[in-house]
Amino acid sequence: MVPTPDPVAPFHSVHYVLRVLETVFRYGGGVTETRIARESGLPAAHLSALLALLCREGYVERLADGAYVAGDSLALLGSDEAHGRTVEAKLQLALAQLRDSLGAAVYISRYIDGEIRVTQVAAGPGMPAVKEWVEFSASAHASAVGKCLLTQLDQSSRRDHLSRHKVARLTSRTITNERVLLSRLDSQPPTVPVLDLQEYAVGTVCAAVPLTAGSTVGALALSLPVEHAHRLRAAAASLNREAAPLALTLTMQHAGHGTSLP
Template sequence: METDGGERSISGSSYKRQDEKFKSVRRVFRIMDLVSERGEDLTAKQLAREIGTNLSSCYYLLGLLVDEGYIERVSQGGGYRIGPALPSLHQGKPRSDFDARIEPAVKELAHRTQRHAYAAVLWDGEVVVTQVKSPPRSPPVGVVKGFHGASHALALGKVLLASQGAEFVDGYIDDYGLEAFTPRTIVRPAELHAQLNKVRMVGVGADFEEFARNLCCVAAPIYSASGKVEGAIGLSTTTRRIRDEGQRMTSTVQRAAAEASTLLSDEPDIKDGKNRKSG
């Protein structure tokens, strides 16, 4: 029906349908908030209760967010965490283009070494793993795609933190602290600064069981045409193998980083999406 002014009015049933759609949108945003705050501790049943819907509807919304990469399931514990799509959304399309361009180098690194290869960027002060390439028939190891945090305990994170300078590192320590993941994790600021200075000098970062037992990684920076560090590429192996493979892994990762940097050489600088949280 129409009002006196000729505008079409909306019936009560239409308002109700629209309101239900808006509720679903609100619930999606609420899920994102909850996952960001404490997602790894929340099951789908708890999330359904928090957002005020039934379990079936909650699973549907969670499935949509997982499919689009905005959240991902945690393999242990049954919770959720922020997925890799959010950093790309925050940083804009050029970051997605960055990942697309370096992907051949990451794939080749995994194929050449028959080891797990990774790519990562720095977002909001923390390392975010944007790619994980595994050799055929290889079980998952290390960190998964979309993992974020633990920058001080990962070779990838050390490379990215080192690129930012001492003041940025102090800010990272203030914001996130130096959590001990294993007895080998660096937990003293002075020691972290010393190791990052070494990373800057040699152009390679490493961690030896600092994030997880029996996991050792080597990483190197990926540069834009102007010489700015845009990300990092790395390899992981076991503690036993690192003794024999460490030197070879280092040179192989450096070559892969050079290849990835070449893939970016014709592109303009990618917008910086790695500022720490303000306030």
């Protein structure tokens, strides 16, 4: 039986994205949305939105008769080297566009081998990146990025991380009680952005949302100077809405390593 996808994050599942793409690729002359739904197991309401996103990102193309065929971006999945370059370029371009639309520095981070890594940043004049005055890998308890990544781990993994990186006080707003921190991580709704209100650095506020691709734990984040704190919640809401295309690109990066796509 095909599992039902999470209704609040229909684009974030590698399993369903790959099922859709494999179905489209299998029918070189075009395949209808009805057949894709039947063969992928994805509910029609989610499939329509996912196909629209795949079309915008160039992974599939919709023909005049309504059928879907593989797009130019999907063809690049056959080459690991070309695929890797394409994905990184798409991510950086998307970050730059998001930076400009939000008027904030934006970041992609991942939890890799038990550590936090900020892998891509887009900043600019008036939108400075957060100065890493304490290593991000050691300050998950204080940053929006870190807390967002920790919320995606199980209890054991969270405790393991905190056993290796103690909850030190970085500002007067930093949570330094591990029990309080774990309780807040437990109660964080998955669809609500995680905030950092000068917990990591005085003068900076941040927000982060999950950016999940398969087993990869990631986060999409933004930062603002504290004088723009009044824009944080609206910017965070926009960030949340814009996470889906980036999650799809990360899914394609995941797909380039070990999927059955040609």
